[in-house]
Amino acid sequence: MTEFEQGTAVARRAGAPGVYDAELDAGWRIGGGINGGLLLSLVGRALGDHLGEAGGHPQPVSLSGYYVSPSRPGPAEVHVEQIRSGRTLSTGAATLRQTADDGTSVERLRVLAGYGDLSRSDEDVRTSAKPPQLPPVEQCIGTDAAPPQFLASAELLQRLDLRLDPAYVGWALGKPSGEGKIQGWLRMADGHEPDPLLLLFAVDALPPTTFDLGLFGWTPTVELTVHVRALPAPGWLRVVHSTRNLAGGFLEEDCEIWDSNDRLVAQSRQLAVVPR
Amino acid sequence: MTEFEQGTAVARRAGAPGVYDAELDAGWRIGGGINGGLLLSLVGRALGDHLGEAGGHPQPVSLSGYYVSPSRPGPAEVHVEQIRSGRTLSTGAATLRQTADDGTSVERLRVLAGYGDLSRSDEDVRTSAKPPQLPPVEQCIGTDAAPPQFLASAELLQRLDLRLDPAYVGWALGKPSGEGKIQGWLRMADGHEPDPLLLLFAVDALPPTTFDLGLFGWTPTVELTVHVRALPAPGWLRVVHSTRNLAGGFLEEDCEIWDSNDRLVAQSRQLAVVPR
Known part of the structure; x- marks a missing residue:
């Protein structure tokens, strides 16, 4: 397992479909909180597991994350909901939560996402954007x-x-x-x-x-x-x-x-x- | 009322906080479905009403909409959830649904949003983008x-x-x-x-x-x-x-x-x- 795989690992919770447990590692901190992109990847892994199994669309095509409060090192849980499964895309929502010091559950990140199959070949590529020099x-x-x-x-x-x-x-x-x-x-x-x-x-x-x-x-x-x-x-x-x-x-x-x-x-x- | 105000009007449902009723007007169709921007404005109006009342942040700063199925002219309902109310922003989620011909409730659009107060003055403006010629x-x-x-x-x-x-x-x-x-x-x-x-x-x-x-x-x-x-x-x-x-x-x-x-x-x- 690479550091990135460890940092974004999620474990299915037995008996609770769509619920994943994770551990946020202090090594991904920046400025006091866990890096936002790392959190998106972790939630994205849970989404891919759930939407991939349910709809056959395992890969992220589009994710939008709204950051609600700063994440801290320690346990976290992801709740994934499948909104729709279409022919080329599945749509899902997810929530990342942690338990605060006072025992209450606090939302860290809310995500909407479209998942698909990036390996399907499509010959039509028209990129007018230029790579950086x-x-x-x-x-x-x-x-x-x-x-x-x-x-x-x-x-x-x-x-x-x-x-x-x-x-x-x-x-x-x-x-x-x-x-x-x-x-x-x-x-x-x-x-x-x-x-x-x-x-x-x-x-x-x-x-x-x-x-x-x-x-x-x-x-x-x-x-x-x-x-x-x-x-x-x-x-x-x-x-x-x-x-x-x-x-x-x-x-x-x-x-x-x-x-x-x-x-x-x-x-x-x-x-x-x-x-x- | 202007056409745009009529087209995006939402009515609070009595006894159901966060639930709004609306009527999608055929005049906003394009290519067979209701225009996606119009739907976002309509959901945005419901979000502004709910988040504005609850958190004092009535104006849209950021909205992300995931389009789940094509919307049709006719009745629709919006369900708004306040996720968090902070000092400068409130975060919310919303769902637009319609009833299909077979009587089932079908989701059309899922939205995440950040609302704030755009009228607060902030002198620091640095725009390197250029207006179109x-x-x-x-x-x-x-x-x-x-x-x-x-x-x-x-x-x-x-x-x-x-x-x-x-x-x-x-x-x-x-x-x-x-x-x-x-x-x-x-x-x-x-x-x-x-x-x-x-x-x-x-x-x-x-x-x-x-x-x-x-x-x-x-x-x-x-x-x-x-x-x-x-x-x-x-x-x-x-x-x-x-x-x-x-x-x-x-x-x-x-x-x-x-x-x-x-x-x-x-x-x-x-x-x-x-x-x-």
Whole structure:
């Protein structure tokens, strides 16, 4: 089992169809809570198990997560509901809950999702989007160069092999580009190869684009929608994050992931809260 | 009451908190079903009523709708659940259902949403996105020029005053640009001025971008997420739709709406099914 498989593992609860137990590992923390993309992957694994068995659609095509409260290391449970099973897609809903210190059950994340079969071949591919122009991996910046106080609250980064484009890491030296962009090469530190569930995590794994606007502090996610557009090939992923509109206390963060075959394998957008 | 207010009206059901009754009007049909944006606005109105009363957050900030089955003209009901009420946002879920011919209750649309207060002023606005360059309204193309067989299954268009940029209407003459873009000026035919709920409709009101790729036929929406980024000013809206990746039987459609003050007031993305 890879770290990612362990971190997103879910166990069917006996006698309770659609209910899954999980353990949120402290190693996926960032800024005090468990990373939102990791939670989406974990819920996505439970959805795939339930919808795959019920409707024959095991792979995530679209997930929308609304983050209700920060998740903490420890036990969690996922409740999955199948809404509909169609010919090409199954639609489902899921809830991630934890038990608070006072014993009450607290909702962390609510998800809607469409699941399908990404392995079906479809010849018609028209992608006008262009892959990012990145310097070679060896010319990019590893996260071990980040300030120790940042790394101390970003345990997640130790699970990644992330090499950021030097053009957009000026913020680490106090000189953000102001463009609102972060991009780089990404693979898992333990060699876990890309798969659809990993993409749900990878769209939320980079530092926030607000760093490149000179705004530090955390940017809590309100809503994150991911579309998985193709099965990713093995090897490095190229991940591009950008924001084009910071206003009214919120910003959107768009993400594209390209695989080693130059295929656009995931697109996402999240609405996040501007750091104060 | 304007046509849009009538089309999205919901009535609280006595003795059933969170339950709303509605009537889907045939005048909002397109391609045989009720337009997905109109349905999102209607559900959004019910969410605003329920979350506004309960949590003081009456306006849509983010809505994600998963379209489960095509809606038909006639009675419908919306069930709203408040998931959480926080300081700046309330989170809710909603379901739109209709009764099928055989008397069973059928789900049409499932929604997750974040509601807030868009009127709170926030001085920090950094928009690197650029408003679309459109010819003047009088040089754009009204939908009355569309083929009669198209208009016959798009009753919705009669409710709009839509003027499309001639650069991207070549498809009407058999010469699509191939760029995957549609843009134009939009206002309601009966003078209903822009408001947050109207934006939920406006992001799904234009012909699909697939027309500009030379693909005709309908593009059913799988998932549509809208972020309302500011209160819109009165007057014409400028609406831009584009797609950058058609693959695996799906395409994404991005939409931006700019108001008469040159403010980016809404951003949306939907995942839709490629016409066969």
